[in-house]
Amino acid sequence: MRKEAPLGGYMDDPFDTICAHIEALTARPAPEGVLAGALARISPEGDERAAIFGRATPGGPPVEDAGVRVRVASISKAATARAVVETVLAGWLSLDEPLVEVIGWDDAPAQVRKVRIRHLLSHLSGLTDHGGYIVDPPGSVTAFIEATPTALSGDAPGMFFRYANLNYVLLGQVLEVVRGERFDSILRRLVLEPAGIAGGFNWAGVDERKRRLPLYQWTGGRLVLQVDGPEAEWDADLIWRDGAGQSLEDWRPGVQTSWFSPHAGLRMSVSEAARLARLIGRDDAAGRMQREVQWAHDGKNGEDGDGLFQRFALGLSVYEGHPRIPGKLVGHAGHALGFSGGAWFDQGSGTAWAYFLLGMPDLTEGQDEEAFYAEDELFILRQF
Structure with a gap:
């Protein structure tokens, strides 16, 4: 039986400490608390x-299944980047080819x-x-950028770090x-299945859809x-953000990609997110390439x-010696639609972690930069 601890209290096992913290957050009313939260850890031995x-919904019953799947926001970028890295290592693509x-x-x-x-990766x-x-079906991202002058910063590529979803x-x-396949199939073969993840992008290719949590955001009180x-x-084959189904019968490579x-x-699920973190941390060619730092903040270059953006690799944030994050962490955070979370590999201990907090307010509202971490x-x- 888990020992109780106050919010912010410490225990011998950091997993228990974090669980007590998350459980206390779910007991607080919004917006100080969260609707639901989850945590997963994978030891260096694979345990x-x-x-x-x-709760899954406001006023609903407690959620007890840690295997439920959630839209994990920008943690997705780490998986997309890994598929690009695998494609480079297979000789299909070069990191320095012009887009x-x-x-x-x-x-x-x-x-x-x-x-x-x-x-793009960095x-x-x-x-x-x-x-x-957001490129709504049936639009394409290239047409969107051509029609949107503010999509371009004016900074020469390679010179300035500016986090942008359009890159991914x-x-x-x-x-x-490059591969002539659907995005969801590519990601499943190259990243999700090797990591042990049965989820998917916008539910494409996911048979088990009942084990899910909706996302709620604290807004307007x-x-x-x-x-x-x-x-x-x-x-439907694929579920868009508004819940509308999309058929993939007329899919064409590189045209409907934004649907995913x-x-x-x-x-x-939170356990699957930890498995993604563990894949990122593997000591193999893809892991080493993806973790290689491409940018480090010097006060002027981004x-x-x-x-909280200290260093960035290929689709990964890298922390080492950070004043507020003491571990040697590599991974990705996510914050959107009431979700905040992260999938992180501790390069010091070899432990993989993931956490989800659901029912959050929009931390980016009124800010020019992307905000990632609440206290x-x-x-x-x-x-960690």
Whole structure:
């Protein structure tokens, strides 16, 4: 039986300490607390442990199944980047190839013509999300960028770090064009199955859809349903953010890629997120390549997210010697639609971690930069 501890208290096992912290958060009313929270850990030997707390819906019964899947926001980028790395290692692609040549983008803006695949992976592309990044079906991301002048920052590619979701929608298109397959199939074969993940992007290819949690966000003084509610068209090939189903019968490589939301659409459980972190931490060619740092903040060369973007690799944040995050962590955070969480591999201990907090407010509202960690999340990261 787990020992009780006050919010922020310490125990011998950091898993128990974090569980007590998350459980206490779920007991607090919004917006100080959360609707639900989950934690998973995989030891260096491969032993898994997971726990979940709170409620699936406001006023609903307690959620007890730690295997439920959730839209994990930008943690998805780590999986998309891993598929690109595997494609590079297989000789299908080079990190330094121009984006426009890979996907055949003849009408690309002049600034985009200098973008390399490496720049997209490390957020050094000069693209921004200031004009938005949600490309509703049947639109294409390239047409969206051509029609959106604010999608371009004016910074030369390779010179300035600016976190942009558009980078990863384009990387999804790159994968489809290079491999001639659907994005979801590529990710399942190259990343999800090797990691032990049965979830998928926007539910494409996922047979088991009943083990899921909807996302609620605290907004306007109440919790508001955002995605994966009961009214979604759950029999469709793919579920878009508004719940509308999409058929993949007319799929064409590199055209409908945005339907899968390569930047944020992955659904997985907290244990599966920890398995993704463990895959990232493997001592193999793909792991070593993906973890190689591409950018380090020097005070002038990028937006550091209030000091929380320290170093960035290929689709991964890297922490070592950070004043607020003491571990040697590599992985990715996610924050969107009421979800906050992360999938992290501790390079010091060889332990993989993942946590989910659901029912959060929008921490980015009114800010120019992407905000990642509330203080309650920093507490969790400090325990790893």
